[in-house]
Amino acid sequence: MRKYIIAGILCLSLALGACSSKESVKEDKAEQNTEKAEQAKEPDKDEREQKEDQAKLDVIKPSAYNNADGLVLEKGAYISVIGKSEGKAFWNEVKKGAEQAADDINKTLGYKGGDKVKVTYNGPLEAESVDEQVNILDEELARYPIAVAIAITDAKACEVQFDLAAENNIPVVAFDSGSDYKGLMAMVSTDNEASAREAAQHMAESVGEEGEIVIFSHDSKSKTANVRERVFAETLKEQYPNIKVAGVYRMDEMKGSVSDEVNKGVYRMDGTKPLGTELTEEEKIKEEDVTRDIIVDYILRKHPNVKGCYATNGETAVLAVEGIRRQSMSGISVIGYDADEEEVKAVKEGDIAGLIVQNPYGMGYASVIAAARAALGLANEANIDTGYVWMTKENIESEEIQKMLY
Numbered sequence: 001m002r003k004y005i006i007a008g009i010l011c012l013s014l015a016l017g018a019c020s021s022k023e024s025v026k027e028d029k030a031e032q033n034t035e036k037a038e039q040a041k042e043p044d045k046d047e048r049e050q051k052e053d054q055a056k057l058d059v060i061k062p063s064a065y066n067n068a069d070g071l072v073l074e075k076g077a078y079i080s081v082i083g084k085s086e087g088k089a090f091w092n093e094v095k096k097g098a099e100q101a102a103d104d105i106n107k108t109l110g111y112k113g114g115d116k117v118k119v120t121y122n123g124p125l126e127a128e129s130v131d132e133q134v135n136i137l138d139e140e141l142a143r144y145p146i147a148v149a150i151a152i153t154d155a156k157a158c159e160v161q162f163d164l165a166a167e168n169n170i171p172v173v174a175f176d177s178g179s180d181y182k183g184l185m186a187m188v189s190t191d192n193e194a195s196a197r198e199a200a201q202h203m204a205e206s207v208g209e210e211g212e213i214v215i216f217s218h219d220s221k222s223k224t225a226n227v228r229e230r231v232f233a234e235t236l237k238e239q240y241p242n243i244k245v246a247g248v249y250r251m252d253e254m255k256g257s258v259s260d261e262v263n264k265g266v267y268r269m270d271g272t273k274p275l276g277t278e279l280t281e282e283e284k285i286k287e288e289d290v291t292r293d294i295i296v297d298y299i300l301r302k303h304p305n306v307k308g309c310y311a312t313n314g315e316t317a318v319l320a321v322e323g324i325r326r327q328s329m330s331g332i333s334v335i336g337y338d339a340d341e342e343e344v345k346a347v348k349e350g351d352i353a354g355l356i357v358q359n360p361y362g363m364g365y366a367s368v369i370a371a372a373r374a375a376l377g378l379a380n381e382a383n384i385d386t387g388y389v390w391m392t393k394e395n396i397e398s399e400e401i402q403k404m405l406y
Helices: 002-058 089-109 130-142 159-167 192-206 223-239 251-263 292-302 314-326 341-348 360-375
Strands: 078-082 118-122 147-150 172-175 187-189 211-217 243-250 306-311 333-337 354-357 383-385 389-391
Touching: 002 089, 002 360, 078 089, 078 130, 078 360, 089 118, 089 360, 130 147, 130 159, 147 360, 159 172, 172 360, 187 360, 192 223, 192 306, 192 333, 192 354, 211 223, 211 292, 211 314, 223 243, 243 251, 243 292, 251 292, 292 314, 306 314, 314 333, 314 341, 341 354
Parallel strands: 078 118, 078 147, 147 172, 172 187, 187 383, 211 243, 211 306, 306 333, 333 354
Antiparallel strands: 354 389
16 A cells, blocks of 8 residues: 555656646747747847838939949958047948948858958047048058048048058048049039038028028038038029128137137127227137137127028037027028937927938948949949938928938
């Protein structure tokens, strides 16, 4: 009888063990299925993001620059992309587009791991610092990339480095802002002449085709700023005789201008009436004491009857809006470029009349493709147009605009 009882207990233990084992297997399978389901969601997300970004590639002309077909680069090849800054929304989009181009090249060629074509993005920590960008270019050329793509901050600052690149058979492609250097293999950018003409036409409409306009140019050195400034002013002069460009102010030149007027006693930074006599040495200010806010306040005080402010990039557009608010001015139309978070908010709130929204993602992508083509000895178009759209409060929610925002 005792033997039967022990046998019964053993059978029961085995049965319970088997049930427990089955439950454990079920739990393991359930966990595995959950993990697989979660993993399966990721490609869908990636595909969704790529589909959204594809709209930014579809507007690139010629279309050969919106894909990686036919670019048989060597394994481990390295392309250097150099912008004007790091961390800002516009340049983050450039970086994102450049990295996508690298991914597409590697996917097309089947390269993995150490065989992958590498693309890096670098830019000055201090926005649009000429010296820092030149130093980055020197460092990148010393790494002997197969090609370089660069947004040139100063149209005349990099010619020695470009000569060195040519001597070492490293082709150079410009994007966003170029120069007159003859050895550049391609220029990838917004059509700045067309966009500046359109901005002038919208400005004229916004101010009723009459009144004073001031131009806030982001610098005096870049070709992009120069073209946008010049074509805008020419268009107004040729087509709208009752509109006057009352002043052109280049941000990198204004510190000296403002400090000189303060020190000569013809302008006071607090907006009160100047004394008209030169300040003493102890009272005088230095150029570095003049901030961008002080510069904008100076410009607006010089033109109390201004009806429109035209800004050649996103930063100057925001500066203009903030200055108008500080001076409690109203009825001024601000028109500019780009579409960072502050600008989009200002459009929605009616503080900016309209913006030329560029395609930095497309610039980054097409720059890498153009650089790869140059490295392979393939023909490149002299100018590659990455497109733009005109954004206002009325059309900001449209599909055409939304697909270009970043």
